Amino acid sequence: MGLITVSGLGKAYKTYPTRLSRLAEWLLPMRGPRHALKWVLRDVSFQVAPGEAVGLIGINGAGKSTLLKLITGTTQPTTGGVAMHGSVAALLELGMGFHPDFTGRQNAYMAGQLLGMTAEQITVLMPQIEAFADIGEYMDQPVRVYSSGMQMRVAFSVATARRPDILIVDEALSVGDAYFQHKSFDRIRQFRKEGTTLLLVSHDKQAIQSVCDRAILLDGGRLAREGRPEEIMDYYNAMIAERENDTVRQQEAAGGKVQTVSGTGEATVADIALLDETGERVEVVDVGSAVILEIRVRAHAPIPRMVLGYMIKDRLGQPMYGTNTHLKELPLDDVRAGEDVVYRFAFPMNLGPGTYSVATAIVSTETHLVNNYEWRDLALVFTVMNMRRPHFEGSAWLDPAVEIQRT
């Protein structure tokens, strides 16, 4: 019980050049197909053994949702198939089909019936559903007066009222209040202990690593990697870093400069890179390793006094560290038009694991307000990973020497 076998699964959507071509294809089947296939998922095969917990990760558009829909049977595969043994509960869209004018209790019946339960079965489970949802007298009030968290509570309680052989969970669980998130996660863990097979989709490293035995990475509709959760998560993070760099380049190429780059343009950043000790360009850096931030500035007009500054920010945009050549007392005087200046900033990467971005500014004094030649956000994105050191928390690498005295 609780076995999921996915073999050679593929999904393609039909795209027709015009609305009429579908009609033509239907009415004149002998003339051959007129549609093109757009593949969103291809050749995906894997197995989830009974009682196993597998995490499914991938960026948006990698095909995670499509894969889940195929597994739950919402959509039909174009190639291959899915075989499942045992009862299935899917927490993909909680609160689907809730009617705002009906009470929580009535909607709980509706949700249960959508899962294939009869009214009698739900009546038996109702006390337990009510207790787990724990929303008190709101249970008998119309759902339109609920907060989204309360609706979630009812929906989750109904969906997990019976322990399924297979539980499929999407990130749906990340909504709702912290208390209920813990409560629901505990229930999932409990199910798992009792032998439920789990398929979990999440971006949350913590969730995947704490619950799953194995992780599967989807990329571009294909199964990119399969293995231990930590290994796959690390690979995934590196992949994102690369992707984020791509976007920046695309934005620049597409003339999106207005948003990311500002300034009068007498001097611009022609190139920016993070180099490791050997001088190789890197995008993923180990905690504490020595790096060089290399910035090539091109002057397009004569500049009497030029200062270059940079700021390293975390993924939320909080500044980690910033400095400039004025503060370092190294401003350049009389830069000629057409001159290339290469700056190298060497420092140890004493940041915690995560994704960081670098913003650059070319100015005439220490602030960018006097002569702002160029201001560039997200000029570079890189990832710091902890590859060699014991695990630590936070975004700074403040490794202590520990001394302990016992008396």
Next chain:
Amino acid sequence: MISPLMLRGLWAYRGFVLGSVKREFQSKYANAVLGAVWSVLSPLAMILVYTVIFSEVMRTKLPGADSGFAYSIYLCAGILTWGLFAEIIARGQSMFIEQANLIKKISFPRICLPLIVVLNALVNFGIIFGLFLVFLIATGNFPGWIFFTLLPVLVVQVLLAIGLAMIAGVLNVFFRDVGQFVTIAMQFWFWLTPIVYPISILPAQVRSMLVWNPMAPLIGAYQSVLVHGTAPDWAAIWPVAVLALLLCVFGMRLFRKRAGEMVDEL
């Protein structure tokens, strides 16, 4: 036409089907003071309007009937049953589009949706037609045992509606023009069927064209039983029964063939 797998799916989801029918009925009147009374008031208003306009203003005379209520009964016989037919088709052509969210996100037997539409329409029809029967009995116009010959007529009519609704419902997902077209076509079909006017006012050549209107013999059967107490014209009805079955088979085949693609298109 219906595979055993479909039947098993329907049985497993009987709770959902019955619950949906009940909820839809409740939700329509949940916040109305008069509640379900409205489901009676609106057809009643329509019958009143037609009775006044056609029998008083336009002085339409029903040949061979002299009861004071004859024209009202004639109207009810046609309008109430047409209402059932029209409701199944109108709701059926939009059933998949309206439930797009559910279809896209939850795995359940899709065949539940047409069943819910048909059951809902039958509930609404049952209420209003039940009231009409009470009226017939109270005014002494109940035709007696011959009334029960209308049951097979009703079955044929519902089958015809289901067949058309399935075809329109599936096609509408892929070509939204179908929904618009069906709405207009139903208007014409209503007025091209002798429902508010007696067939006798039609010129002879138009009357002969009614052979091609499958609703004409069905509505005619209700009218002849309820107004005149004479049995339905079975010879005119059985071709409609065959047509209804063919449409049902075609509709189900279309549904089964396109159900998977439908999810991608919604």
